[in-house]
Amino acid sequence: xxxxxxxxxxxxxxFFMSLVTIISCDGxxxxxDDGGADEKIWEGDYDTNYHGGSLKELSEFSSVSGNLKITxxxxxxxxxxxxxxxxxxxxxxxxxxxxxSLSGLQNLTSIPGELTISQNDSLESLAALSNIKYxxxxxxxxxxxxxxxxxxxxxxxxxxxxxxxxxxxxxxxELSHITSVEILSIQDNDLLATLSGLxxxxxDGVLRISGNNSLTDxxxxxxxxxxxxxxxISENAxxxxxxxxxxxxxxxxxxxxxxxxxxxxxxxxxxxxxIGGELTISDNDILANVNGLKHLKxxxxxxxxxxNDSLTSLxxxxxxxxxxxxxxxxxxxxxxxxIEELADQVLSCxxxxxxxxxxxxGGKYCPNIDD
Numbered sequence: 001x002x003x004x005x006x007x008x009x010x011x012x013x014x015f016f017m018s019l020v021t022i023i024s025c026d027g028x029x030x031x032x033d034d035g036g037a038d039e040k041i042w043e044g045d046y047d048t049n050y051h052g053g054s055l056k057e058l059s060e061f062s063s064v065s066g067n068l069k070i071t072x073x074x075x076x077x078x079x080x081x082x083x084x085x086x087x088x089x090x091x092x093x094x095x096x097x098x099x100x101s102l103s104g105l106q107n108l109t110s111i112p113g114e115l116t117i118s119q120n121d122s123l124e125s126l127a128a129l130s131n132i133k134y135x136x137x138x139x140x141x142x143x144x145x146x147x148x149x150x151x152x153x154x155x156x157x158x159x160x161x162x163x164x165x166x167x168x169x170x171x172x173x174e175l176s177h178i179t180s181v182e183i184l185s186i187q188d189n190d191l192l193a194t195l196s197g198l199x200x201x202x203x204d205g206v207l208r209i210s211g212n213n214s215l216t217d218x219x220x221x222x223x224x225x226x227x228x229x230x231x232x233i234s235e236n237a238x239x240x241x242x243x244x245x246x247x248x249x250x251x252x253x254x255x256x257x258x259x260x261x262x263x264x265x266x267x268x269x270x271x272x273x274x275i276g277g278e279l280t281i282s283d284n285d286i287l288a289n290v291n292g293l294k295h296l297k298x299x300x301x302x303x304x305x306x307x308n309d310s311l312t313s314l315x316x317x318x319x320x321x322x323x324x325x326x327x328x329x330x331x332x333x334x335x336x337x338x339i340e341e342l343a344d345q346v347l348s349c350x351x352x353x354x355x356x357x358x359x360x361x362g363g364k365y366c367p368n369i370d371d
């Protein structure tokens with residue numbers, strides 16, 4: 001009888017231990033210990049909107065396998081993330097009005113997705129990011145107290161840089177280790193006076209410099225020789241010339257220069273001989289001539305010069321080939337005979353008057369003193 005009872009007890013013990021094993025391996029919830037006793041992985045995304053605006057649940061985790069989204073919180077720093085060493089995708093830090101620093105992210109070394117830091121009205125420093133060497137794309141926008149990008153100085157590789165609408169940002173010195181990007185977008189940074197510090201040698205997608213009211217030239221882009229990107233230079237209120245692009249000889253896509261109210265010349269473009277897309281020069285109020293493009297020979301897209309009220313001369317003596325639409329109009333001080341001379345020059349290279357239907361020409365009447 002006693003042996004029978006012992007057998008029953010043994011079977012109950014085996015059942016109990018099996019149940020414990022199943023429960024311990026279940027892995028339900030955000031955490032997982034697959035990395036070992038010292039590593040806890042949060043599986044999937046972590047979004048503070050679904051965790052009471054808090055990061056405390058991540059305080060013992062070393063990794064987030066998905067995206068980390070820190071938005072709409074009252075956090076002043078990110079100290080609950082001090083054990084975090086990696087993320088599987090991107091990091092979004094946005095609309096945290098009390099956030100002063102990113103302290104807590106100092107153990108991250110790379111971000112395989114986007115790093116977006118935006119609309120953090122009290123953010124003063126990015127210093128906690130100083131160990132990051134790679135990020136897939138970098139977006140810093142609308143952080144009104146941020147005066148520098150200190151903390152980004154060790155990033156040497158990224159596909160995209162977008163620095164926009166940071167009202168107190170003074171320079172880009174900390175981006176000096178990045179030599180190649182697909183997209184460079186520097187927009188609407190009111191106090192940014194220089195691009196010095198950039199060491200880019202190539203831009204393959206889009207180069208946009210727009211709405212930076214204190215920027216006077218493009219110094220910082222001197223190492224670029226060939227640009228496979230569309231180049232857009234627009235609405236920079238203090239930009240007086242385009243020096244900084246002095247070594248560019250070829251543009252693979254569009255060149256658009258518009259709405260730069262202090263632009264006096266196109267100095268800096270003298271080495272450009274061909275433009276693979278369209279050329280648009282418009283609404284630059286005090287631009288007197290386009291002599292900076294004096295070595296330009298071919299434009300493979302539309303050719304448009306319009307709305308430059310102070311333009312009195314062209315100086316495009318080497319232009320011989322344009323395709324599609326050709327427009328010089330609405331430049332109220334540009335004499336029509338100068339426009340006609342350039343049109344005839346281009347037509348003589350491209351086969352004659354059968355191309356004139358593509359042209360929209362208009363200027364003020366002036367007597368031609370050479371007639």
